[in-house]
Amino acid sequence: MTSSAQTHYEQQYLDLMARIWSHGDERIDRTGVGTRSIFGTTLRFDLSDGQVPLLTTKRIYWKTATREFLWFLTGETNIRPLCAQGVEIWTDWPLDRYRRETGDRMTREDFSRRIVEDADFAARWGELGPVYGKQWTDWPVYEADAAAGAGLFRRRERGINQVAELVEGLRRNPGGRRHIVEGWNVAELDAMALPPCHKTYQFHVADGRLSGIVYQRSCDVALGLPFNLWGGALFIHMLAQQCDLLPGELVWMGGDTHLYLNHGDLVEAQLARQPAGSPRLVLGRRPASIFDYEIGDFTVLDYHPQKHLAAPVAV
Numbered sequence: 001m002t003s004s005a006q007t008h009y010e011q012q013y014l015d016l017m018a019r020i021w022s023h024g025d026e027r028i029d030r031t032g033v034g035t036r037s038i039f040g041t042t043l044r045f046d047l048s049d050g051q052v053p054l055l056t057t058k059r060i061y062w063k064t065a066t067r068e069f070l071w072f073l074t075g076e077t078n079i080r081p082l083c084a085q086g087v088e089i090w091t092d093w094p095l096d097r098y099r100r101e102t103g104d105r106m107t108r109e110d111f112s113r114r115i116v117e118d119a120d121f122a123a124r125w126g127e128l129g130p131v132y133g134k135q136w137t138d139w140p141v142y143e144a145d146a147a148a149g150a151g152l153f154r155r156r157e158r159g160i161n162q163v164a165e166l167v168e169g170l171r172r173n174p175g176g177r178r179h180i181v182e183g184w185n186v187a188e189l190d191a192m193a194l195p196p197c198h199k200t201y202q203f204h205v206a207d208g209r210l211s212g213i214v215y216q217r218s219c220d221v222a223l224g225l226p227f228n229l230w231g232g233a234l235f236i237h238m239l240a241q242q243c244d245l246l247p248g249e250l251v252w253m254g255g256d257t258h259l260y261l262n263h264g265d266l267v268e269a270q271l272a273r274q275p276a277g278s279p280r281l282v283l284g285r286r287p288a289s290i291f292d293y294e295i296g297d298f299t300v301l302d303y304h305p306q307k308h309l310a311a312p313v314a315v
């Protein structure tokens, strides 16, 4: 994999795609679609001066990905606020469960509309369980309950807000090696619609620059990865702003890094294209905290992607 000064940052992504498509191990996966996969991969992106790892060989809906990221930060785990904003990237999982459990073949459009219009329906069918948002901002804590008797524990009303603690930690002790946000709550995996994919974030400060690692145990390179790279970069840019640091580097590490077998048309079309340009992220204001960003705070300059390439999502 090359990364000389002349090579466009996106070439790493295209090289990874090409390598998986021609050398990946073919396997049957949970979804039944089948993948080609390689295990253990790394990508690195310079985020200085507002740089972002936004793909240019197809249009990436970065506002959708940003809305998803802001939704994580609210601690919300119901798809209702996403559907209300026209973000449907999580709708298929609750819909799949609804169809299986009721036998009703409601369309995705109707399902999403019902979720938005009917709060009771959303509470019953729109919940994903304790996924990213919950673990990031309210990781459960159990405390001995002396009043109830020896050996009895109860859940503390507020859990641990890992993101708030991260910001505090970066400000107070930038040299720390424990700046981690973890999504993989082993005890709660069974209650989640999907266990976290981008499960671990670690941050590092050197020379006034904030860098971050995303460890992703399982990666859909065509559909998920463009969003996950954006999310990782966004997190670093926002944290750097909040902690008076400059953005450094995003390091992305993948476990099972795969292409679904029904993504062949996209892979061929995308690999025939050349990446170009250098989009920049501008944060329009400095909100009072990491939890106060709004979609209007984000602008991307100089983004001129080639046209969108659609591909089916494996549920």
Ligand SMILES: Nc1nc(=O)c2c([nH]1)NC[C@@H]1CN(c3ccc(C(=O)N[C@@H](CCC(=O)O)C(=O)O)cc3)CN21
Residues within 6 Å of the ligand: 060, 061, 064, 088, 089, 090, 194, 220, 223, 224, 225, 227, 309, 310, 311, 313, 314, 315
């Ligand atoms: N198979 C699979 N791939 C994923 O990337 C993925 C999951 N499952 N499950 C949970 C979340 C949901 N995420 C998704 C789901 C769908 C798209 C997707 O369809 N993206 C299209 C259209 C985006 C839009 O309509 O706004 C794209 O071209 O980016 C992206 C990320 C990421 N995750």
Ligand SMILES: O=c1ccn([C@H]2C[C@H](O)[C@@H](COP(=O)(O)O)O2)c(=O)[nH]1
Residues within 6 Å of the ligand: 030, 194, 195, 197, 198, 218, 219, 220, 221, 223, 224, 225, 228
């Ligand atoms: O942010 C995400 C979320 C999910 N994915 C992909 C990775 C896999 O293709 C599926 C999850 O299936 P598992 O069987 O749980 O691994 O979703 C992603 O790439 N990015």
